[in-house]
Amino acid sequence: xxxxxxxxxxxxxxxxxxxxxxxxxxxxxxxxxxxxxxxxxxxxxxxxxxxxxxxxxxxxxxxxxxxxxxxxxxxxxxxxxxxxxxxxxxxxxxxxxxxxxxxxxxxxxxxxxxxxxxxxxxxxxxxxxxxxxxxxxxxxxxxxxxxxxxxxxxxxxxxxxxxxxxxxxxxxxxxxxxxxx
DNA sequence: AGGAAGATCTACT
DNA sequence: GTAGATCTTCCTA
Numbered sequence: 310x311x312x313x314x315x316x317x318x319x320x321x322x323x324x325x326x327x328x329x330x331x332x333x334x335x336x337x338x339x340x341x342x343x344x345x346x347x348x349x350x351x352x353x354x355x356x357x358x359x360x361x362x363x364x365x366x367x368x369x370x371x372x373x374x375x376x377x378x379x380x381x382x383x384x385x386x387x388x389x390x391x392x393x394x395x396x397x398x399x400x401x402x403x404x405x406x407x408x409x410x411x412x413x414x415x416x417x418x419x420x421x422x423x424x425x426x427x428x429x430x431x432x433x434x435x436x437x438x439x440x441x442x443x444x445x446x447x448x449x450x451x452x453x454x455x456x457x458x459x460x461x462x463x464x465x466x467x468x469x470x471x472x473x474x475x476x477x478x479x480x481x482x483x484x485x486x487x488x489x490x
Numbered sequence: 491a492g493g494a495a496g497a498t499c500t501a502c503t
Numbered sequence: 504g505t506a507g508a509t510c511t512t513c514c515t516a
Contacts, residue, residue, distance in 0.1 A: 378498050379509045427498050
């Protein structure tokens with residue numbers, strides 16, 4: 310229940326957990342981006358509320374999933390009360406269940422496994438049915454485990470957006486191999 | 491109904 | 504570094 314940019318920073322270092330087909334997959338969040346609502350031309354909420362993006366207006370802490378090209382983007386809803394916004398997971402450092410991730414996304418170079426929003430969705434077996442799942446519920450098929458905040462981190466403009474805001478809304482763990490670029 | 495654009499990725503130069 | 508694949512949503516007619 311805070312601004313997307315605050316949540317995006319504080320998600321760095323937390324553990325993203327995915328339970329699928331009886332297997333547990335884990336990774337440390339190393340790259341995120343913040344998206345606002347009206348006023349943010351890069352946001353999926355920019356053009357107003359419709360069926361597919363309605364999660365961005367609703368309860369913070371739930372997943373928001375949508376596609377770009379052939380891939381699914383994994384987001385968590387984040388905003389102050391009665392606000393609009395979300396945080397995109399752009400990269401994780403895989404820490405558990407690597408073999409199961411490799412099955413879903415075979416790669417030679419491990420660095421390619423989860424170093425991008427579309428890549429991590431494939432590796433973690435993300436599907437549209439996960440829309441609306443609460444990430445604070447440790448019994449959920451996708452949830453997040455708390456960890457000490459990463460105090461020093463890098464920032465940049467968001468990647469791949471055609472109309473960005475003046476602020477730098479991409480956050481990443483300095484020097485981590487799994488950061489997308 | 492049709493076409494364009496997009497928070498991407500891969501393959502090839 | 505650039506081109507092309509590919510799927511959902513949105514805009515216009």
